[in-house]
Amino acid sequence: MDLNAIWMFLKVAQTGSFTRAAKELGIPKSTVSKKIADLESSLQSTLLLRTTRSLQLTDAGKRYYDTCAKAFEDIKDAEAFTQAASSEPAGNIRVTATAEFARKVLSEIMQGFLTAYPNISVDLILTNQALDFVRDNIDVAVRAGQLKDSNLKARRVGATRFQLLASPSYLKAAPELNKPSDLSKHNCLVFTSLPNPSVWLLRSGSQSAKVKVQGRYMANSINAIKSMAASGAGIALLPTVFCKEEIARKELGIVLPNWASGEQALNLVYQNSPFIAPRVTAFLNYMQEELRVLLK
Template sequence: MNKLQAMEVFVQVVDAGSFTRAAETLQLPKATVSTLIQSLESALSAKLLHRTTRQVTVTTDGAAYYERCLRILSDVRDAEESLSRTRLSPSGRLRVDVPTGLATEVLVPALPAFFERYPDIMLELGSGDRPVDLVEEGVDCAVRGGELFDTSLIARRVGVINFVTAASPGYLARHGVPHHPRDLERHRCVNYFSAKSGRTLDWDFVRGDDKITVPLHGVIALNDSVAYVQAGVAGLGVVQMTDYLMMEHVRAGRMVQVLPDWTSEPLPVHVVYPQNRHLSAKVRVFVEWVSDLFAAHPYMQIGALPRLAAMTATPGEASREAAAAVTI
């Protein structure tokens, strides 16, 4: 019995939950898959799988052995790839999922440099604010903002997201400039609701030791970050969004930052991938590239927000600019 092949077959059977599907994925006869599992159980003197006519489930011993197999197989592949990476350029299809704003404003503009370095990778880039199921949808890795609660994923922190509160000059001309987060309760605000849970997200503000969470009522709520920013530009209300999406509009005068003394807690950004998949060369180089990209980006690190605040109008300037704006 080839022990490494038997381990790979065992892992695939557990992942697929079926001898038939595992055999199809591995392109092996079903009888070969069954024989290898039986030989493995005999060699270990342990029952690894419960078999019924409808499904295959892992035993307690099998679950423990499965985790060990994942680590062993990953180490073997890492050793093989570490030797081949010096001779071969990473290649093949790489499927990645990224939030819309990060894709349009940060990642896509930098991709020419990525393909210049790795011309043999064929990238499939999905973008949206709905978190995808990486295993179910066959995604190799994803960039995610916020705290992570899915323990089935391996995560590498690559940066942070900072937020800015702003409104259009026309809106401020009609409704005035808020000077404290509580003032927003008297304003129209554009809300953002989670594409996953449907819950409208509260706004949080920090100034020194003061922390305030403000639940707001608005006439519109969106679940796409790019559309959300455009709602603010259109004058539908005050918005709170990532600074890398707001920067262009602030510099162009389409938006004015408000409450510059109040910030929101930065959100961490991670690259995540399933722990039951080895880190292939193409995934590894993409993770490293994203990490370097975010490390050099002026708005992906803690402390980036004050640079944006320094370029925005003071409340007095905002009022004068807003008064001269064409109202919607």
């Protein structure tokens, strides 16, 4: 049994490409191709269907992938269990978060973590997508909202509160805004990553308002929407944790401060495993403490 060949097969299946797999492994593409060909020969079964444009797992390949991926996860758990005997956390941690959260929040505390744990390195993957913990080899993810995958665990570190924001110049020239229904008269900047971007559900105590908004600009980036709002282009519904600097500089102000779009829990998410590597535990504990302070 060639474990290297199996590991290469898993990487090709995960990336969907011999080229990308070879790049991630840091070896020539020809080596990956030969190893997988030898693996298929030893198994007397075709694992991958190759064309000039695509790469697909055969039924046998899918079954082999599932079994081998689970086996490597068991090995990873065994490694974590063994490392738990060590008093000094060490090794690499793969963390995923959105680029905007990393720039505005994580960057403030990441250096402190690296200083506190000199034997740990961090590989930060920035994306708006929820990556697969097994396929993408993720240790910790920073995610908002409820946890849906029972194979994962979460530590709540705070919450993001969405409020209406606009620049003084926009409000000076725009129609009056005294209640949520007045938003229909305004140019609203739509953040398309929200579940229902064009319908803003606002609450104030026991009261609630559901407003269908319209505007000439929409984007899936908080920074893009925030920049347009600060330039006077309209009203935005954004998490205030990402807008503290602009609010402090009075480039943006909170509109209808008693109304907000509820809160989304912010969690540190990790695999539901009986053995957590000391480096991961150290990261979770440090970030939980620091983020709770920052997100107050």
